């Protein structure tokens with residue numbers, strides 16, 4: 001089971017395929033609509049929600065301003081509590097550390113919880129290459145893993161699956177990975193959950209090594225925190241002898257008191273709950289209780305690149321609540337696979353290019369364009385990340401990255417140069433307006449159509465404009481431009497009878513002709 005995002009097509013291509021999948025769109029519309037409504041309800045109950053958002057953003061910004069200080073404080077606190085701290089610059093280093101620890105304990109299988117950071121580094125694939133089975137224990141992650149599928153949502157990775165599909169996956173795959181699903185399993189949620197519980201319990205009791213992520217890491221006390229809804233986290237974090245936590249360096253909070261803010265912001269923004277069912281915290285080793293060997297891998301993997309980006313660094317405030325996905329009109333229609341990354345939706349569209357580096361590949365560079373810039377993501381973000389601002393900033397970086405590349409100028413370069421030349425002279429603008437009116441009418445005659453309101457739209461455009469016009473309705477240019485109308489009617493006075501008429505006095509005209 002090694003499905004991977006590697007080699008995914010650029011967003012426009014992947015989105016086109018996703019849009020054609022009506023079942024996917026139905027599942028997504030239902031799931032995101034439900035979570036959206038729940039979130040809006042519980043957020044509306046909190047009088048000081050905006051103050052909480054401001055506090056969350058301020059705490060995270062303080063951490064980012066003094067990251068080296070807080071990282072060293074966290075390391076010292078963790079070591080004092082009996083944990084071993086490892087530093088990983090990239091995915092390869094992090095995977096080598098985790099696989100090495102599992103091998104030292106002759107572990108042939110590990111159980112996992114809060115897997116986003118480990119999905120980012122491809123830990124399951126690295127384990128498989130070393131002959132170690134890595135098992136996901138979040139219900140939705142389990143469905144994705146058994147289905148040899150890819151996650152499509154931060155909070156609900158199997159959001160694209162419906163109950164009937166999940167039942168089929170359980171019946172077909174559970175037996176190959178451990179305890180089989182009971183015969184006669186129906187698609188009732190309670191029965192599906194019971195099958196998953198029985199399947200996972202065997203693994204919890206058998207595994208010697210667990211791997212976790214963390215929602216927060218408190219620097220002053222060396223406390224890691226996992227917030228979850230199913231209790232699988234509690235099992236992973238307490239039953240195995242060895243616990244390895246892979247934690248992004250942006251997960252730090254300075255003090256224990258700061259948790260108060262985030263434990264209000266996170267559940268309401270993610271699951272639409274006032275409080276999440278399970279909050280587990282641990283600090284190193286407690287003799288005779290829980291894992292007796294605790295490792296923490298502090299992961300960079302591109303995060304310092306994000307920190308160096310003055311506009312983009314606000315993305316490191318993200319607490320992975322997924323609220324931005326659930327309100328995004330683009331995500332709701334395409335789902336998460338189209339983003340070709342562990343981080344889908346609006347946050348993925350900015351975080352992935354910054355982690356990988358703009359100019360890395362065509363797929364990565366397509367992500368900042370996977371947005372209508374409507375701003376709904378900023379409205380709901382509990383830590384006030386201005387995603388549209390970062391998207392626009394990254395679009396400029398993508399353009400610059402391609403400008404700098406050697407070789408022939410791109411179509412976009414040429415179009416921008418032509419636009420710049422035209423727009424720098426009012427005479428040239430006037431000529432272009434005449435040509436566009438004529439050209440539009442001509443192209444429309446060859447294959448135009450009407451938009452839902454009846455407004456005439458251009459049909460398919462030829463050449464490089466074909467892709468651009470293929471994904472939007474392009475209105476037919478007006479037969480008469482505003483400038484021509486102004487001159488003909490003396491700014492409208494000739495039509496209303498208020499003025500001296502065409503070419504009369506009272507206007508300086510427009511332009512230099």
Ligand code: SF4
Nearest residue numbers: 318319321322324381
């Ligand atoms: S960007 Fe904001 S809304 Fe989106 S997942 Fe992160 S914290 Fe949540």
